[in-house]
Amino acid sequence: MNMFRKIYFAFFVLLLATGASSCKKWLSLRPSDGIVGDEFWQTKEQLAAAVNGIYASLIGNPPGVSDRSLAEYLFMWGELRADMVIPSAGASNNDIDIYNANLQSSNTIVNWRGVYRTINYCNTVINLGPGVLKTDKTLTEQQLNAYLSEAFTIRALMYFYLARSFGDVPLKLSATTSDDQLEQLPKNTQAEVLDQIVNDLKAAEPNAVFTYGSNDADKGRVTKYTVYALMADVYLWMDNYNDCITACDKVIGSGKFGLITSRSFFYQIFDAGNSTESIFEFQYSKEALNPFWLMFNTNKRRYQASDAVMESIYTIDYVNPDSVDYRADGASINSANNLIQKFLWETTADASFRHWIVYRYADILLMKAEAMTQLGNGPEALKLVYDIRKRAHALPATDHGVDPNSVEQVTDFILEERAREFSFEGKRWYDVLRNAKRNNYERLDIILEMVRNAAPPERQQSAMNKYRDVNSHYFPIYYYELNTDKNLVQNPFYQ
Template identity: 50%
Template sequence: MLKNSFQKITLLVLIAVSACSCNKYLELRPQNGVTADQFWQTKEQLQSAVIGCYYAMEANPTAKQVTPAELFFDWGELRADFISPGLGIATAENDIINTNILPTNAVVKWQPIYRVINFCNYVLDFGPDVIKRDNTLTQDQLNNYLGEALALRSLMYFYLVRSFGDVPLKLHSTSTDDGLQQLAKTKQADILKQIVADLKTAEGYCPAAYSTNASDKGRVNKFTVDAILADVYLWMDDYADAITACDKVINSGKYALVPGGPNWFNILYGVGNSNEGIFELQFDAGTLNPYFAMFSSTTRYRFKAQQSIIDNFYSQDLNNPLNFDIRGNDVAIHIADGTIYKYTNLTATTFRTADVSYAHWIFYRFADVLLMKAEACANSSRGQETLDIINQIRTRANALPATVQSPDVADVNGLTNYILAERAREFPYEGKRWYDLLRIAKRNNFARRDVLLAAASVSVPPLYQQSAFSKIQDGNFLYFPVPQDDIQNDPNLVQNPFYK
């Protein structure tokens, strides 16, 4: 993927375009005239702006804010049942685990995500004019760039609606002072409709592949769009369309499970951009990820793995220590000290150091698409396909017989439980667990609230459990509060009812 000083300088230009001394809504703060007059003149600038959108997910926009890359983990894991506090955990993070969530909590900040959205909106607003100024830019190239921006904006809004519920929907850039708006929240259902519409457009615009593997894994192609669409459809309980989207990825022939041999960990997580990877946030020597400091036992790590994860999800073969589920010990967790290995090691025995903290953030990989299809099939009277897919995943992982479940092919709840357990084994600490729990819990008017209660019984300290169980009964609690700063700055925003 293109990520050099030119792209990073471009991002700094875009940040400068969106920054001034005043404190405005969503921190989308422009300086009039800079955007159109001094940029958006050539196809190289347009390409650079698109790459800047990716880099914005990695970069720390200000010293006071976490990166989106960190929020992807925090929002997807802190409220679930895989995390245990480490010595360096921040009060705000511990409060999330303890279900003591307030609008002032530093983790409950959506500004870094909206900044990425605004960069995407720059591309969508100003990109089409570049073709008038640079006759070497073709319509297909322009569409490719617009498709990437639409898909990234959609992914960011998907994170927001799964985390906050109803949120403000802004589809145009804040590029001048006149563009500043104080917006009310838009219903989650309406934002999801916008996401689907934008992704369908992006699917037609984005290429099937790029010329290099790093770009093919690190930039949005049409099958990336299909993977996001499958996830969105599953969240919407639209099982037929979810299956269709999954099948597009599966039938493309581009992706496969990394074989579960001795180099499995290094190929999938240590190096990244494997044949299994569909979309990965690319880190390198110039842009280290934030995860090493979060998880490494050589620092005052903020998070450890729940020690119960092996017994609860992977099991052990006490008669043969060499027979084990490859996803458990020294992948999800190093049992000796609770370290989360996916981001701190190159192999099961080779540690990273802080200066080589390059592990990618994997948004989607082939195993995820397979299990999304399995979940949609379970809810579509196709239970045998569900079991076949689960068995495919388990075979790669050498899953132990103790974790086998045998639901009837017509038992939707039983199949769902099996899928949830298999996703737990497959994706710990990949930012998916809370969203998996909430997606399943909320179906049929929260008919499966039990999965949230079970998770809280593991992760929430005993002192706070009764309070947590009570809060979970209120569906509004399952979404974050609107950040307090934005409530104060925008009179059109209304606080999530639970947090009033």
């Protein structure tokens, strides 16, 4: 039984043991797996099951809960507002509205409920887990702290997605375990949320484990390297470049990760999964299928790659057919029909369990390169970029011969390389926004150029006018949340 089959088994045993409940208001969500009440928090096995419930919520919804899976949201939030994905035959009106820069608060894609559900699972472990020390003397403080570090890190990850997607969001740090704990919370500023994320990661770091003793667990559960990778990403978003580099160096210096340099590297990362390059993955299985088959690979698929992915991002060598970027046609994309196939290798409808990769080693190298560039060390940053390009056999047409001492040129080159390396991995919009907003939106042109190239011609000017308002770069709050929490205020652009 692999790790996530065990997690799902424990998850449903837990549900049967404690009962399930549901509640309509997002901030009053009770854990739908039933991890509530003093009668439950008695043994270390129950605590372990509660932590497993956190991971189970990342890859599927609790029974009786009708919603998209988290990976689907993370794909949509990170890709649909950018330039590499377009609606396909099965696209909904909500998908098309985002593509047309017609985003409204009624769009179900901006529903954050699933993310706060996972946050509440984390809060429950953080708030109630320490009490198990008193009731189960076989639980050690070291074991407890390791479990708490997992909860702190996943909570930080969820809030990082919320902060980058919505800007200002409510911080809910206490567990909601009963209906008499309903809270009406206002939004916290993005800066406050980011500070809390850093605090959570600092709390997690000392007690996170280096290894669980198996490869599957080391890639599918939080380790110290997960904490360092997330720290690097958060610090980069906050323009804290020295701390970003320090966090990256902790991963690099461990010697436990590296770029896979064989021609089959793409297969090892995305088909086999849990590779030596992987740091943290949502691990799907036969018991918990991913959402990608229906999204990408049927006649009614919702999304496909834009023409620009092959033509401009990877480029095509029409003279030498053997000159190909190993990440492009036949890997991330099928150029014949613009199929997004990165997560579909050897997949069928009932065997769609390729993992969703949150962090891998190439991301560490390119985050470090970006931070080094902003500190004026373009030459060293480019060495890291060319390590990525060499492994991938990137085409000469995408090598612009940038001036190593030009911060702007190296920044743009790294952003382009991230598009090639992390195509369809839910990172593109966040990469564009992070680089555009730096130094009080000194590079707003990055977003405007992207919109100019990606928007439908008849909507290009309207879309560009919207994106000139920086408040439009964050999602509206879903209308249902505004109706159920009267302390929430709609994001400024959508008022």
